[in-house]
Amino acid sequence: MAASWKQLLFQILLLLVSCRDINTKTSGPTPPPLVPISSLPTDERSVSLKGKSHTEKVELLNPVNLALQCTWTGNQNRLPNITGFWRKDGDEVENSRVTVQMEGDQYKLKRVFSIVSEESLGSYSCLFGSEAKIEFVLSAPQIGEVRDKPIVSYVGDSVVIACKMEESKPKPNTWNWYKANGTDKEQIFAAAEPLRYEIRNEEKKTKLVVHNLTEADGGLYYCGAVYAISTTMSHVELKVINFQEPLKPFIAIVIEVVVLVAAILLYERSQSKKNSTAGNGTTDQMNTKTRAENNGPEESSSMRQRNI
Numbered sequence: 001m002a003a004s005w006k007q008l009l010f011q012i013l014l015l016l017v018s019c020r021d022i023n024t025k026t027s028g029p030t031p032p033p034l035v036p037i038s039s040l041p042t043d044e045r046s047v048s049l050k051g052k053s054h055t056e057k058v059e060l061l062n063p064v065n066l067a068l069q070c071t072w073t074g075n076q077n078r079l080p081n082i083t084g085f086w087r088k089d090g091d092e093v094e095n096s097r098v099t100v101q102m103e104g105d106q107y108k109l110k111r112v113f114s115i116v117s118e119e120s121l122g123s124y125s126c127l128f129g130s131e132a133k134i135e136f137v138l139s140a141p142q143i144g145e146v147r148d149k150p151i152v153s154y155v156g157d158s159v160v161i162a163c164k165m166e167e168s169k170p171k172p173n174t175w176n177w178y179k180a181n182g183t184d185k186e187q188i189f190a191a192a193e194p195l196r197y198e199i200r201n202e203e204k205k206t207k208l209v210v211h212n213l214t215e216a217d218g219g220l221y222y223c224g225a226v227y228a229i230s231t232t233m234s235h236v237e238l239k240v241i242n243f244q245e246p247l248k249p250f251i252a253i254v255i256e257v258v259v260l261v262a263a264i265l266l267y268e269r270s271q272s273k274k275n276s277t278a279g280n281g282t283t284d285q286m287n288t289k290t291r292a293e294n295n296g297p298e299e300s301s302s303m304r305q306r307n308i
Contacts, residue, residue: 037065037114041064042112045058049070049132050073050074052074053134054133055137057137060139061170062228063115065112065114066112066115067111068113068126069110070109074131075102075131083129084099084107084126084128084129085126086124086127089122107128117229117230118140121229123136123138139230139232143165143166151237152241153238154242155241156212158209158211159213160209162207163175163207165204165225166204169204170227173227174201175206177206177224179221179222180219180220188208195212196212221237
């Protein structure tokens, strides 16, 4: 009996020891790599600054090891060295603080970043203490043409929604279309049966054709230019209305005109009645006066006869 208890305790101890080696922590999202990856191609962008700040836009198509170099020549104090560091989207990059020596009346700060996905894009800033800042904004080629006014179509019709990249920009690998669904975007796929959506892609242009429109088809549509590094989005608003909708302003105007004409007719009729009543009263007075004038000599003669 004692041996069985000892064996049980030994097994429990072994179980506790094995559980200590199990990592129960859940891994969070992997941060974008900032150190260079040897298998990626390399590219370099440099900016020379004399003032206090500058923003440089950089468009990328593919994953790359990007060397960013900052040169600052605006230090009036001519300090022999200054502290330099980097920030990514406002957060300081770990282990990026270095002492930058003045060389030929200028300071240089350089770092290589691995830009491997959409999460790696964003704002990269080099700072020379609190004196100067150069910001590199990394993104895929942006769609410059944005339609401000919505496209208006009718229930039962078909509509063509177009989206294109500027001629000076590189062509995307392909195009995708999405429709806003609350806070999300639902991708649209072309289907033969039933024929609801057609997607016609060209090199720098895409068209979405929506057939048999319903009021539910109204909303925001997004076109996406797909590059290896990221997808660039632009949006177009579609409004779907009934055929009676354009007639509503006209009907409202007709109703207003009818009411106005009716009010004028009623006013004129009331004025006509007043004038008629006033005219009748004047006529009666004139008739009475006329009869009195006509009867006047006879009445005077009879009065003279009575006086005699």
